[in-house]
Amino acid sequence: MERLERALVACNRGLLIVLLLVMACIVFSNVVLRYTTGDAIYWAEEVARHLMVWITFLGAGLVLRFGGHVAIDNLHQAVGPRGARWLRAFVLACLGLSFLLMAYHASLYVWATRFQTTAATGVPFAWIYAAMPVGFVLLFLHLLFIARTYVLEGRHAESSEMDAEAAASI
Template identity: 75%
Template sequence: MLNRIERALVAANRWLLIVLLLAMACIVFTNVVLRYTTGDSIVWAEEVARHLMIWGTFLGAGLVLRFGGHVAIDNLHQAVGAARARWLRGLIVAGIGVFCLAMTWFSIQYVWATRFQTTPATDIPFAYVYAAMPAGFVLLFAHLLFIARGYIRDGRYVESDEMDAESAASL
């Protein structure tokens, strides 16, 4: 049951990222073509592309963590014994978990504080843009929970035929 939930979360997260990147690429491409063919550009294109990039960054962070794509310094893990390395990895997971939960809390407060401010071109509340932060940190925390046991025990991340740490980092 838990594996099915994990697979569904990963699949939904990936497809959402694909749709966001596709929309962003289409908007930017259309704007560039219009600018060079007609001399006019879409007024809201740059703003919407930026907001999609913000959402993509926060929603993609959990997938990057899952496959080991974030920057990490693992020399200390390799220098100490197996038991100390497990303890150190447990401490790292706990620290990342606390950070994610704290950032979720503070980003919810930030979203609430910006709910009446609107974007200049599209006139939508900034809260919709900044809602990417709590959504991203909740997803990051969920992905952390799914990989925590394997990472603490063996120091490994999730392996996939489609994704490795280097590919994940390039997202």
């Protein structure tokens, strides 16, 4: 199970790096062309926007995993250790259920937009909106991997390469 978790995190991070690099290259090239030749790449803004959507949904799970999302933990501290465990279990169950419901409804939305295409590239919107169910499933998987440690100890995943502050900046 630990190998699967490491592989998921590595693939998730690798894909994020590639998408961010592609987006940065497209935007940089478009800016350079606009200021040097006066012409722009007609599809650059659209593709960069769609890459940003994918980066956002793919990165949300990693941010959750390392504790980078906004959290208010005053109540956890006020109810004592046993109450805090119950509260964290409740929060975890609510998050898990929300992620699964959002993945389901996002899948319906993807299906509904399968015949619509983007203006500049002609790519079906379903490919862009597929980021939503994929992202929510990844959020759910990352939540499952940290669930035990989070409920029992109130800690998120730890890594020598990433902490909550670095995760929040993804």
